[in-house]
Amino acid sequence: MMTFEQLTGLADQLCPMHVIIDADGLIVSHGPTLDKIWGDNGWLGKPVLEVLDLQRPRSVKAVADLMNTAGSKLHFQLHDAPHTRMKGVLVPLPKGRGAFINLSFGISVLDAVRDFNLTSQDFSPTDLTIEMLYLVEAKSAAMEASRQLNLRLQGAKIAAEEQAFTDTLTGLKNRRAMDHVLNRLISGGRDFALMNVDLDFFKSVNDTYGHAAGDAVLQRVASIMVECTRKSDTVARIGGDEFVLVFEGLMDRNRINDLACRLIERLEEPIMYGADECRISASAGTTLSTDVAQPLPATLLHQADLALYASKRAGKAQHMFYTPSLEDEMDLVEQNSKSA
Incomplete structure (x- = not known):
């Protein structure tokens, strides 16, 4: 027994x-x-x-x-x-x-x-619970694999979106990103200043030292612009040597002018490319969203552009604000150009 x-x-x-x-x-x-x-x-x-x-x-x-x-x-x-x-x-x-x-x-x-x-060792070998444990483990593994895949897809999506809004040479925002920022600020009723910056004498750098030197100068320019602005500001490269800076909530003309002058001063410092010394400057023009009854991105960009070219006509390396009189001045310049 x-x-x-x-x-x-x-x-x-x-x-x-x-x-x-x-x-x-x-x-x-x-x-x-x-x-x-x-x-x-x-x-x-x-x-x-x-x-x-x-x-x-x-x-x-x-x-x-x-x-x-x-x-x-x-x-x-x-x-x-x-x-x-x-x-x-x-x-x-x-x-x-x-x-x-x-x-x-x-x-x-x-x-x-x-x-x-x-674990499965804690049940009878013939217990259907073991099969259930296998299913639970398989489900957990599948859910973890799905979670990892979703994380990778989300990361890829973020990277693609970031790439779509980034200037590949300088790492700044691009024209598409700037448009997005302007539309968001305008639709949200936010006040902001828009500054258009164009490099002076940049063409001579390309002509004298080559496009590789020009690329190095643009990268240094981007770094200086980021250093001179706040984290909340938008710095975008929208053309070859043309940049747009958007300052949300900054409406003090004196502060904006001081910032522009400091930026121009920094950009006039020699930029080394190997043994070569590259020299540039910048002209800038600014408009305020509060100066327009119904601000639109195209209108504000046009006004900042007029102020920019007024700075260039005044001798370059300067900053000016948009005023309605600049519209008449531009018309006169265009008429003189046609008659010539």
Whole structure:
């Protein structure tokens, strides 16, 4: 005849989630999986109905009632937190020596894995729970792969959008980005100043030292413009040597003029290209969004452009603000040009 030790050893392999109780309903042994669930609570010798609350059948009130449920599905709930639910079936031991309760019939798999770190080794080899664990693991792996893919796609999207709004040579915003900024500010009713900056003597750099030197000068110009402006300002390269600066909320003409003069002064410093010393300057023109009844990007750019060319006509390396009189001056310049 099989000894009690042999019985429990066999049960540990075939039904890792089991409880053996004596005739009085006291726990005399339990499977290794329940060690993880019960921890160090020392359930041996305790009444099984104090460890496991029997939810169904509701007719069971005492150990004697429990012994009469052989073959019926039993619904338990762990008495202590986290109150894990389990399903089992009871088989009486010979000669009224107690009963064997197999609890492998429906522990809440997701809760068990989360709360007790259970693995496939904690269930009977024939338990369908193992298949469920494989499905849970496969789902988790698929969800993680999907999350990583979404992150890569999102990163690629951000990179593509950034590239679409960036001037590749200087790293500044491009014309498309500037248009987007202007439309956003205007639609949001924000006040801003728009400054058009054009480099003086840049053509001579290209003609004298080559386009590689010109590219190096443009990159240095971009760096100086970023250094002279705030993080909240927009600095865009919209043409070969033409730049637009947008100052949100900066409407003080004195501050804007000081900024423009400081920028021009910085740009007049020699820019080294190898052993060659490249010299340029800049002219600038500014208009304020508040000076227009209904500001439109094209209107503001036109006004800043008029102020810019007024600076150039005045001798270059200067900054001017737009005034309505510049419209008449430009008309006169164009008429003189045609007549000549």
